[in-house]
Amino acid sequence: MNNQEAFDIAAKHLLTQNKQSTRPIDGKCLYRGPNGLMCAVGALIPDELYEAHFEVYTADELTTPFAQKREIAKYFKGVDPGLLSHLQNIHDRFKPEEWAELLIDCAECFGLNSVWILEYKK
Numbered sequence: 001m002n003n004q005e006a007f008d009i010a011a012k013h014l015l016t017q018n019k020q021s022t023r024p025i026d027g028k029c030l031y032r033g034p035n036g037l038m039c040a041v042g043a044l045i046p047d048e049l050y051e052a053h054f055e056v057y058t059a060d061e062l063t064t065p066f067a068q069k070r071e072i073a074k075y076f077k078g079v080d081p082g083l084l085s086h087l088q089n090i091h092d093r094f095k096p097e098e099w100a101e102l103l104i105d106c107a108e109c110f111g112l113n114s115v116w117i118l119e120y121k122k
Helices: 003-017 052-056 059-062 073-076 081-095 096-109 117-121
Strands: none
Touching: 003 081, 003 096, 052 059, 059 073, 059 081, 081 096, 096 117
C-alpha cells in the first residue's frame, strides 16, 4: 500500500460512514468500534491483521519498533506514518461535517490527489 491508496481508502471510508468510531462508555475513539464502525486508520487494517490491543497505540506506533515483528508494520511499510497520524487526527478531533475539507488539506500536505472528494460529497 502507498500513501495515495491509504488516503483514498481512509477518506472514502470516513465520508461514507460519516460518524466517529467511539467507545460508548467514554467516547474514546477506536480503530474498531461498535456496530462495525471504524476510524480512518481502522478502515485500512485488514480484519486478519487487526488485534484488539492496537486500540492503545497511536496510528504511527503501528509502524514503529513495537510493531516491527508484527504483520501490521509490514502492511503499512509503504505508507508515511505522518499520513496515518494525520488521518487519525481528522477522525478523532473533528466533526464529520468538517472531514471533507480537512481531508483535502491533508492530501495537499502529502502531495496526494483529492479532486474526487468534492464530487464524492455531492
